[in-house]
Amino acid sequence: MESFKQVLVLRSDLGMSQGKKIVQACHASIGAYRKADKNDIKNWEDQGMKKVALTVKNGKELEKYYKHAKTSGIPAYIVRDAGLTELEPDTTTCVGIGPGTVQEIDKVTGNLETL
């Protein structure tokens, strides 16, 4: 069977605290999970729900990877922060992509560095 994973892509330019990054990634993880195909979710869970955290350098890059995932037919979710604590309202912070096959997702995010 093919290998499945989910990736969390975080902006590195916002100076987010560690706790903030964690919360944003969890928003993205659940958001993308809710859009995924049930069979893909089952395969991913059977394989241990592999997740990888990646980083991009700004919001323009983040939007680019989000759109590329969507046009590739992979479930994707972008987090826009409410701006109640550290950030301006509507700041994009993180994108969740998948679960989907490693092969498909690597076509979108394979060149990004791990966090």
Place this chain on the structure above:
Amino acid sequence: MESFKQVLVLRSDLGMSQGKKIVQACHASIGAYRKADKNDIKNWEDQGMKKVALTVKNGKELEKYYKHAKTSGIPAYIVRDAGLTELEPDTTTCVGIGPGTVQEIDKVTGNLETL
């Protein structure tokens, strides 16, 4: 209506990298989400899916909060790492608690520090 949240409780004693912490928290977040009551999920989503990252000092503490949440009837999930990268196999790393009401969850984790 009551306020809802989910908390992610992470061990601070394992020297996990930032990426590792993020991945463990996302495991815990989805794990607890999948155990939650559908009405609680709906209320939590309508309120913006509030999440808070908290910290404990070791695995004994982590197990204690996990058990306290479970015996309080709050959905909870403990992550045991497969040990493929940074940690020994079966190391507990993170607990997800909720979504549930802020009042209920604070009875369990209200004394913990944010990450």
